[in-house]
Amino acid sequence: MSVINGIDFEEIQVDVLKGQHFSPEYIPMRQIPAIVDGHLKLFESHAILIHLSSSFPGVASHWYPVDPSKRAKIHSILDWHHSYLRRGAAGLVSNSILLPLNGIPSNPNIVIQAEEILLRSLSKLENVWLKDERFMGGSTQPSIADLSLACQVMQLELLSEEDYHRILSPYKKVKKWIEDVRSTTKPYFDEIHEYLFESQNGIRELMATQSGKKKKKIHKQTCLQLLAPKIHEIETR
């Protein structure tokens, strides 16, 4: 058991490669992340973040402000995330990295489209959400929208170093914001991204091999192990 933000919880690691999310506990939705809080079984990361920050009195108000306008802004950013930043970032990483590493040729049109959506989303982050604010909730401390969107941008670390810098470099405020989310959530931000950085080198090496820079044989098993997301179920209370 651990306690963070006044929430007692037990963290449960789920190995999706072993199909552990198909076990009876995950019926009927079979989605992770998921939490159990008393009688409530809840899935969808945004719904979980809202529940944890509104139902546990130990959670500081900057995570999910009570003020109606600030709360409405958090909701609109979280909803926008689904159709824009997530669609662009997850679409680009899946179609240019994860599928090719698993032997499925990527469709160049889909990759181009995902990158366009990503660039437009980063531009909105830079020029709208973070234009005059350190964080998205309009506070000097991060909100649940900062947490969710920053973790999405972090997934771009799986791109090649060249692509990563080409895409992210123009967005100075986005880069500073990621650093601010990281420094204000020490040591958790680094802890949850440990596995991402562990995978980064292996994935970049495999991608370089596939693009013909090296002649090393690719083992699908190695690649799957690298990609296994360390996604967790948190059992609370």
Next chain:
Amino acid sequence: MSVINGIDFEEIQVDVLKGQHFSPEYIPMRQIPAIVDGHLKLFESHAILIHLSSSFPGVASHWYPVDPSKRAKIHSILDWHHSYLRRGAAGLVSNSILLPLNGIPSNPNIVIQAEEILLRSLSKLENVWLKDERFMGGSTQPSIADLSLACQVMQLELLSEEDYHRILSPYKKVKKWIEDVRSTTKPYFDEIHEYLFESQNGIRELMATQSGKKKKKIHKQTCLQLLAPKIHEIETR
């Protein structure tokens, strides 16, 4: 000005074909639907529904229950909607109807994938959300999740009659639920879908023409006019 659920509002129609959502009022997000409530400018339909039902005391509690577990369930259904039901339904209607009507050939793989996502989503609606409940919020009256998801399913009315019945027929509870949302929100549900049904015949006729059943020349302008979504900005207070 109108008053519904104790909310005074002015409804503003936005013609997206004339690019009215690019006018200065819609900067910086250029998204509709959007509302203005005092100093708050808000976009994203789910965020708007949550704001209206939590900030106006005249709105009955079944729309957005105060109970933490019921509210958490509403949030998880709304989040799930983005990645599943909306992705399947909007993906199928766009790729099998709207793009071809605008002269862009549809990609059969994308259409098949969208239909698969839609069928899986309808199955979750039937066998999980509506298994033992008349509405999704666990009340005898609809919630904002019922409103949003029912309107998404209604978009399938733009498919051919054959496809519509092939896809929807197995889902008896979904069909009954749509009728229940419609009857409990009279006359608004029919009013907002008036334009959809007005477009339905024209679109079905054009699609039949395109598939070679008729030889009539297709005018892109006609088709664009048929597809023009009547989406509104609601100015409140």
